[in-house]
Amino acid sequence: MTATTAAADASTNQTKSMDDIMALCKRRGFIFQASEIYGGINGFWDYGPLGAQLKKNLRDAWWQDCVMKGAGGQLGPNGKPVSIVPVDSCIIQNPKVWEASGHVGGFNDPMVDCRESKRRYRADHVRVMFSGASGTDPQRMFAFIEGDDDSRNQALKKMQKYLKDGYEPHNVGYSDLMSFDWSAFAERIVGPDVATPGTLTPPRAFNLMFPTVIGATGDIEDDKAYLRPETAQGIFINFKNVVDSTRVALPFGIAQTGKAFRNEVTPRNFTFRSREFEQMEIEFFCHPSETKDWYDFWKKWRMQWWESIGLGGDNLILREHDADELAHYAKEGAGTSDIEYRFPFTAPGYGELEGIADRTDFDLKQHKEHSGAKLEYFDTTRGELAKNGQPKGERYLPHVIEPSAGLDRGVLAILCESYTKDDSRPSPEIMKFHPRIAPIKAAVFPLVNKDGMPEMATKLTLELRQRFGHLGFIESDAKQSIGKRYARMDEAGCPFCFTIDGESLTDQTVTMRDRDTGAQERMAMDKVGDFLAGKLGVDSSSSLG
């Protein structure tokens, strides 16, 4: 492989190793296994100091741009500013909410159990090798879990024995499995996780919501409730209250960020598919005739937004769903698109970062029917004209365009995109975060820890902290060689380091060192703040944010 090819592959994430990225995340305090000192808990991840601030910066950027500035301050397809208001709803709601939304009845993954090990797998993650053509007797099937090399190797090993008998291996997935006559195969299937032959049950539904019990009875039947599997429903059930308590007029959006929970059977790929995760969702309400315009608007702007915070190039795509992929609520709408990112574990393929869906009036209609509440909106700008020339108004259930993004997936995409290995540098691992998102905004170093340099460094640190501290960390470090300190900041993704040296004491200048290029530049100490303000997209000095 030539150097050029390697660089090209790196930029498409194909040569980046998730093991390297995960190791850096733990070593530098971005992401830890939850409950690690107790052996962890499958599907849950905690954010360390740098990760918590990175996640907060991404959430705040979304909030500022989407909510407070209304889609970045641009005009919508109707030529007016885009109006978005926030809510902050509970994780636990009345269980009737999830009956109306369809999650109690329909939020299921088809699951298969191994009868011997009692373990359960998502049917679409189970793949099967079988010997002989389907229908040939005796057939032998060996199951393994997609992406799990151990179970695949085990299946291959077992298959070897039958290959000697002249059988050929096949490798089929979920859709083929569904068409099999499972009863005929049952006794010949081997569970993916057991040493002895096991058998898989036919697929059956498994609800993904985490149950809990409210109140004092402790009765799981009478007082069952659920942890929300999405933040969206907390918006729909508050639609009427928001309309009644504010001056919003259609079209407008309601947004919220917050935790959601799905009892994933096979959580995997680091934080990509975890059981506890955070969403950033907008439900944008409009007249049914305007859905296509707003659908196109949000698709375009959401792509621009992810690009603005550092993702992009060939690693970010917008993919329109095929008709057979559409969710139940989207069947009759303008469609559904995914903004997808090429993660190292999906490359050369892509994984979902955000979905933009036309949910039609599905949710409001369901809540209207289940709750009996009147959820129609009275639009005074529509309807026939009355004698006085004013519209008579029109009453209707708004349709909804939903841009729904995963915050943890956004952080993960940023971590993967930023991770750069440059073997020409003394410390080759660099996190090239966009300055706006970087958890550490700047670092200040005294070249040596004496001769008045530490005092100058402390002074500059405190000044920068006062001005930019609300945006992220301003670090100070006096230990080890200056090269090691730069390397530490490269790994943490700090975009700019400022070093105080002997010259600083006489002429009040410092050395600015750029993370991405390693280039150094001399600048006046009293210009550092304005330099940083420009790089962070902050116009001028600010002490609160």
Place this chain on the structure above:
Amino acid sequence: MTATTAAADASTNQTKSMDDIMALCKRRGFIFQASEIYGGINGFWDYGPLGAQLKKNLRDAWWQDCVMKGAGGQLGPNGKPVSIVPVDSCIIQNPKVWEASGHVGGFNDPMVDCRESKRRYRADHVRVMFSGASGTDPQRMFAFIEGDDDSRNQALKKMQKYLKDGYEPHNVGYSDLMSFDWSAFAERIVGPDVATPGTLTPPRAFNLMFPTVIGATGDIEDDKAYLRPETAQGIFINFKNVVDSTRVALPFGIAQTGKAFRNEVTPRNFTFRSREFEQMEIEFFCHPSETKDWYDFWKKWRMQWWESIGLGGDNLILREHDADELAHYAKEGAGTSDIEYRFPFTAPGYGELEGIADRTDFDLKQHKEHSGAKLEYFDTTRGELAKNGQPKGERYLPHVIEPSAGLDRGVLAILCESYTKDDSRPSPEIMKFHPRIAPIKAAVFPLVNKDGMPEMATKLTLELRQRFGHLGFIESDAKQSIGKRYARMDEAGCPFCFTIDGESLTDQTVTMRDRDTGAQERMAMDKVGDFLAGKLGVDSSSSLG
């Protein structure tokens, strides 16, 4: 009552009505009952547009001041800047965490059940009237729930019948009940919520953690997990990872904000005691010899902080716990203090807003024992001096000072403190939020919706939104009379309104109207931004935050 007395009472919240405050919160979109269209769900509240932004502003102020600026940028008792780093841990953790912390075994409230209605009450909320002296036969007892007028009136009514027989009513609470011979009374107790005579069981323990089930088995026994009842443990279990992955050195703090859940049996007082709530917690780790200094430091600074965002005067107190109030982890420490606020429903008493506790090494010791992890810290600045004059170092379990604040309670205190009724004003209800916390930062009005005024208003709105939009809403409103628009902004707590009138068109000035005084002042339109920056504590222009 003289005007002076009324004003004094209002300032101590004694004449403020929670019904008025709750009505305003719903009407203006601060706080809604969760799942309201489904009849609600007891103990859960959703935040509407103004409430969500108010809550975010308070959380961000805490994060900026506590975490990013390290206790506001002041020096600690050791003369050095205060070092705090954040984490963001999961709500669901390995259940062993809660065994170690004592929550599985000990996180219990004593409960009594009504045998007939099957309802359960916190024993310390049940009060009993009984007829005749204790020990006299036949005795009759009628239970009611403290603060619940309906159940109290019911008990009084039943009591009337026996008063005719010459019995006298007594009114006893929890501690007396505990000393009763319950078996002797059982058949004579009347459940608070039933029409027919009921009986209450003796008090027994009830765990306050919400249970759930992880993974695919659905087995509540084998795979039980809990929703965290506090964010603190997510910090303790990550202590070692934080020390290993950052350059923090003792003393330092780890902070996080996030949801916590307690299955309160009798949620009440609006958002004060709810089942889902958000905490803002710092665990500050230090050498055992320094706990007293840091305990005093945090008590003092946390009081100052609440004052800085608009609470204070006689409504805010710092109260040192008595020895018999101390939690199990604090028995051997420097003590525990509560920062308490005089809510209208506690007045003339107070309710807890934040606790500052010396948790000693209780938590780290428990996790060390239960997990087997080495959680001692090696302090290179301590220990005997070696031959080279350097300290040999000391290995110890740090002690912890915990400032733990309730975010929802903070919001509620701010709502109560800000709520002002001034009958001399056309619209008497005013929310006097501190400008830094106010969800709406400014409003811009065209005096009339024509003659070029709307265009000037839109221009100013967009300018202010670009500069201050990351801090809160910049509203624009052209409907109804200017007086009604001011009144609407008073209710929403918007500190400054700017009106464009005929004069503005010729001399480029606007009228600034102050929420608290109603006073108006003429200023140049191009000075509005700097005026607002000064009021919001932002030094100069800033487009990102």
